Amino acid sequence: MSILALHGLTQRFGGLVAVKDLDFQIEEGTIVAMIGPNGAGKSTVFNVITGIYRPTAGSVEFNGKVIQGRKTSDIAALGIARTFQNIRLFAFMSALDNVMTGRHSRMRATLADALVRTPFAVREERLVRERALEILRFCGLERDAHSFASNLPYGAQRRLEIARALAGDPKLLLLDEPAAGMNPIEKDELIALIRRIRESGVTIFLIEHDMGLVMRISERIAVLDYGEKIAEGPPEAIRTNERVIEAYLGKPA
Amino acid sequence: MTLTGPRKLWASLDPRLKGFVILGLCAFYPLFDQNPAHLNFLADACTFILLALGLNIVVGFAGLLDLGYAAFFAIGSYSYAMLASGQFNIHIPFWVMLFVASAIAAIFGILLGAPTLRLRGDYLAIVTLGFGEIVPQTFLNLSQWTNGPNGISALDQPVLFNYRFGLQTLPYFYVGLALVALAIVVVHNLQDSRLGRSWMAIREDELAAAHMGINTTKAKLSAFALGASFSGLAGVAYASKLNLVSPDAFQFNVSIFVLSMLVLGGMGNIYGVIAGSFLLSSLERFILPQATIFAHDLGFSQIDFSNFRFLMYGLILACIMLFRPAGLFPSRQRAAELTAGKTDETIAAHEQSMYTEAIE
Amino acid sequence: MELFLQQLVNGLSLGGIYALIALGYTMVYGIIELINFAHGDVYTLGSFFTLTILTLFGIQNELHGAPLVAALLGIIAGSMLFCGVVGVLIERLAYRPLRNAPRLAPLITAIGVSFILENIMQLWQGPSPIPIPTFMPDPTYTLGGVTIEIKQIMVVTLAIVMMIALQLFVYRTKIGKAMRATAQDRDAAQLMGIDINTTIAVTFLIGSALAGAAGFVSGVYYGTTWFFNGFNAGLKAFTAAVLGGIGNLAGAMLGGFLIGLVEAFGAQYISDQWTNVIVFSLLVLVLIFRPSGLLGESLPNKV
Numbered sequence: 027m028s029i030l031a032l033h034g035l036t037q038r039f040g041g042l043v044a045v046k047d048l049d050f051q052i053e054e055g056t057i058v059a060m061i062g063p064n065g066a067g068k069s070t071v072f073n074v075i076t077g078i079y080r081p082t083a084g085s086v087e088f089n090g091k092v093i094q095g096r097k098t099s100d101i102a103a104l105g106i107a108r109t110f111q112n113i114r115l116f117a118f119m120s121a122l123d124n125v126m127t128g129r130h131s132r133m134r135a136t137l138a139d140a141l142v143r144t145p146f147a148v149r150e151e152r153l154v155r156e157r158a159l160e161i162l163r164f165c166g167l168e169r170d171a172h173s174f175a176s177n178l179p180y181g182a183q184r185r186l187e188i189a190r191a192l193a194g195d196p197k198l199l200l201l202d203e204p205a206a207g208m209n210p211i212e213k214d215e216l217i218a219l220i221r222r223i224r225e226s227g228v229t230i231f232l233i234e235h236d237m238g239l240v241m242r243i244s245e246r247i248a249v250l251d252y253g254e255k256i257a258e259g260p261p262e263a264i265r266t267n268e269r270v271i272e273a274y275l276g277k278p279a
Numbered sequence: 280m281t282l283t284g285p286r287k288l289w290a291s292l293d294p295r296l297k298g299f300v301i302l303g304l305c306a307f308y309p310l311f312d313q314n315p316a317h318l319n320f321l322a323d324a325c326t327f328i329l330l331a332l333g334l335n336i337v338v339g340f341a342g343l344l345d346l347g348y349a350a351f352f353a354i355g356s357y358s359y360a361m362l363a364s365g366q367f368n369i370h371i372p373f374w375v376m377l378f379v380a381s382a383i384a385a386i387f388g389i390l391l392g393a394p395t396l397r398l399r400g401d402y403l404a405i406v407t408l409g410f411g412e413i414v415p416q417t418f419l420n421l422s423q424w425t426n427g428p429n430g431i432s433a434l435d436q437p438v439l440f441n442y443r444f445g446l447q448t449l450p451y452f453y454v455g456l457a458l459v460a461l462a463i464v465v466v467h468n469l470q471d472s473r474l475g476r477s478w479m480a481i482r483e484d485e486l487a488a489a490h491m492g493i494n495t496t497k498a499k500l501s502a503f504a505l506g507a508s509f510s511g512l513a514g515v516a517y518a519s520k521l522n523l524v525s526p527d528a529f530q531f532n533v534s535i536f537v538l539s540m541l542v543l544g545g546m547g548n549i550y551g552v553i554a555g556s557f558l559l560s561s562l563e564r565f566i567l568p569q570a571t572i573f574a575h576d577l578g579f580s581q582i583d584f585s586n587f588r589f590l591m592y593g594l595i596l597a598c599i600m601l602f603r604p605a606g607l608f609p610s611r612q613r614a615a616e617l618t619a620g621k622t623d624e625t626i627a628a629h630e631q632s633m634y635t636e637a638i639e
Numbered sequence: 640m641e642l643f644l645q646q647l648v649n650g651l652s653l654g655g656i657y658a659l660i661a662l663g664y665t666m667v668y669g670i671i672e673l674i675n676f677a678h679g680d681v682y683t684l685g686s687f688f689t690l691t692i693l694t695l696f697g698i699q700n701e702l703h704g705a706p707l708v709a710a711l712l713g714i715i716a717g718s719m720l721f722c723g724v725v726g727v728l729i730e731r732l733a734y735r736p737l738r739n740a741p742r743l744a745p746l747i748t749a750i751g752v753s754f755i756l757e758n759i760m761q762l763w764q765g766p767s768p769i770p771i772p773t774f775m776p777d778p779t780y781t782l783g784g785v786t787i788e789i790k791q792i793m794v795v796t797l798a799i800v801m802m803i804a805l806q807l808f809v810y811r812t813k814i815g816k817a818m819r820a821t822a823q824d825r826d827a828a829q830l831m832g833i834d835i836n837t838t839i840a841v842t843f844l845i846g847s848a849l850a851g852a853a854g855f856v857s858g859v860y861y862g863t864t865w866f867f868n869g870f871n872a873g874l875k876a877f878t879a880a881v882l883g884g885i886g887n888l889a890g891a892m893l894g895g896f897l898i899g900l901v902e903a904f905g906a907q908y909i910s911d912q913w914t915n916v917i918v919f920s921l922l923v924l925v926l927i928f929r930p931s932g933l934l935g936e937s938l939p940n941k942v
Binding site: 397400404409410420535570587589592597601 | 672673674704710732733736737740741742744745746747748750751752754755756757758759761762870874877881912913915916920922923926927930
């Protein structure tokens with residue numbers, strides 16, 4: 027069973043059709059990419075998956091469970107995490123606090139625990155803090171744990187967003203243009219990080235514009251243009267697909 | 280700069296403990312000063328500290344600008360007036376009323392907070408302002424239950440093990456201190472908890488917070504409920520001491536008075552808020568009247584500085600926002616938020632080193 | 640039936656005042672997304688100005704003919720100018736420095752300015768309501784059992800005239816275009832060479848001038864003024880602006896008249912003491928269920 031399945035997914039905003047009748051499935055444990063020219067509807071697909079929008083038509087299934095139309099916080103608790111195209115870190119919280127917040131859905135302390143500071147809550151905080159530090163180490167950010175997120179260099183901020191997303195022990199990780207603005211060295215580190223994440227058992231679905239990176243890392247690629255899927259397959263097939271080339275470069279004169 | 284000796288000891292103490300120490304010292308104050316006017320002022324100051332700490336949960340922690348907080352104060356006070364007096368001949372004991380009134384206020388916190396959940400910052404503020412107008416006006420209008428503009432008086436006096444509080448202010452002072460101590464503990468616990476962190480996240484970026492699995496509805500309603508419950512406590516303390524509850528004690532200027540305490544002291548920073556609250560209480564009850572007396576002595580018998588109160592609050596609000604938006608005693612985080620773009624690296628580095636030392 | 644029509648007339652007159660104030664709120668919110676809390680107090684300043692001028696010139700009785708016209712035109716122009724300048728000063732000193740601050744900051748500052756203005760006015764003319772000399776003759780006309788005063792006709796006419804003038808200004812002049820552009824996209828407007836600071840200042844000038852006109856009108860209409868008028872009137876006018884659709888001029892007009900009617904009918908058919916609760920409840924309901932108002936558009940969130 028695929029971990030994520032989109033059936034006939036359509037998203038309309040007034041007169042504009044951002045996503046049209048999209049069918050797509052992702053196998054567990056794979057790294058899959060979604061590419062396409064700007065405005066093709068890729069981020070919209072992510073937004074539908076995480077519950078920001080309720081789709082106009084079609085369905086989204088996560089491990090066989092229907093999730094379209096559900097609340098974002100419920101979907102996150104089910105095990106889908108994401109990063110954002112424009113970094114949305116909690117800018118004036120420390121990196122550590124950001125990651126600890128990411129673990130919110132796996133914690134069980136309640137309001138009552140908070141009010142009275144029960145031993146359970148204290149213990150849980152300590153465990154969450156340790157786990158958060160572990161995740162920061164995993165992403166190469168242990169030195170920055172106590173800096174404000176907004177003070178971190180750009181590449182570190184992108185990695186921190188990933189760290190925060192991992193903190194909830196997700197089964198599916200959506201990365202929205204994780205390599206944007208990175209230099210080649212940072213991109214190599216990112217690729218290594220993504221592979222490490224996959225090895226830990228997380229399925230990865232990414233949107234990316236850097237073709238080199240996409241080709242190196244993905245097992246399957248879906249191509250969107252004007253909201254429609256125009257091609258799907260392994261990197262080699264996509265690279266030579268005429269429709270894809272046309273979408274990016276236009277028809278030959 | 281590293282801390283040494285007693286300063287290091289003080290810095291390493293749990294903030295809750297620090298609160299207890301300070302309040303413990305305050306408890307000895309009546310040994311040196313038995314002036315009932317002074318004690319009265321201090322008891323009232325405690326009431327306002329409670330209000331400020333409660334509003335701090337809503338505004339400072341969760342970032343929900345509530346401009347009608349006095350409504351909850353009214354609800355707390357009128358609860359006491361109606362359930363512990365001859366008004367309906369219901370006489371719930373003071374100590375039980377503390378729980379009852381906070382519960383009632385909390386419920387109203389949820390009721391009045393629920394409609395604001397999907398509103399943006401300034402619209403949320405205006406809706407809370409609207410409620411802040413509706414509630415006292417309603418208490419005024421329902422005169423068959425509330426005696427309208429005259430209010431309800433002759434309220435029950437607290438009784439502790441056969442000791443009646445009577446007309447003395449001293450016992451109210453100690454009750455005030457005890458409530459403040461409790462509030463300090465609770466507020467610190469909240470701040471350092473999963474819930475406290477979710478409030479901070481919602482304040483920073485509500486959409487991202489939802490993606491962390493944070494139920495923003497529950498979190499915001501919790502903030503409103505808890506903030507309101509503090510008003511419930513304050514209302515009971517205030518009503519029982521004043522022995523009178525009337526609608527004009529709960530107007531918009533009271534909401535702004537409490538908000539000014541947060542703005543002045545430093546939103547989000549618990550001790551900053553307490554300091555701001557005490558400062559403004561002192562300003563209103565002490566400094567202005569004293570200045571008036573001073574001016575009269577100098578021959579300016581027409582001046583009454585108390586008439587300049589609102590001018591002063593207005594100036595405080597405007598000037599703080601313009602020149603020192605994080606308040607007098609900013610929390611590290613809020614200072615950064617409000618002055619983004621104006622950071623001083625050396626200060627940031629210094630604060631960071633203190634922070635990391637303290638947690639080692 | 641007569642009672643109904645009478646309240647209709649009363650409500651429209653009241654609404655005219657609210658409409659004039661609401662225009663200022665909606666213009667400012669449209670251009671910098673700020674609820675100018677002090678706007679209601681600028682309105683009160685208008686009536687204080689009126690009182691001061693009348694006292695200064697020793698006008699205590701009714702005027703007729705040329706002096707009347709001179710007084711009317713002079714005072715209203717003076718009030719508009721005075722309040723306009725105050726508005727511009729407030730923007731320059733209190734709001735402009737916070738243009739890039741988080742939205743909480745200018746809102747709190749606006750409240751502070753409101754308090755400052757109220758206190759100044761309280762110290763200026765005292766804490767109680769003050770009578771304004773009646774200098775305008777007020778013949779009444781009876782139409783089918785309904786009494787209409789000249790004052791009421793003046794209020795409504797003024798409101799409509801001002802709005803038409805404003806519409807023309809915003810849609811036919813270059814500055815008006817600059818205002819609309821800045822309201823839509825501040826950065827793009829700057830890139831097109833529009834001077835944002837001047838444009839915003841003009842917006843405040845006009846909005847506050849309208850409040851000044853409303854202050855004059857209300858002073859003449861009620862024959863009294865009070866330092867605290869601005870708070871209630873301001874909130875109700877803001878309700879009107881939101882009801883009509885914030886950022887929408889015609890909406891502010893419509894909202895103003897509607898709120899005036901709600902208040903008049905509420906006072907008549909329910910009770911005087913509940914009108915505030917009714918209007919503020921309306922504010923809450925509109926903001927919760929239809930924040931875009933009657934004539935506004937709902938804007939979806941973009942992620």
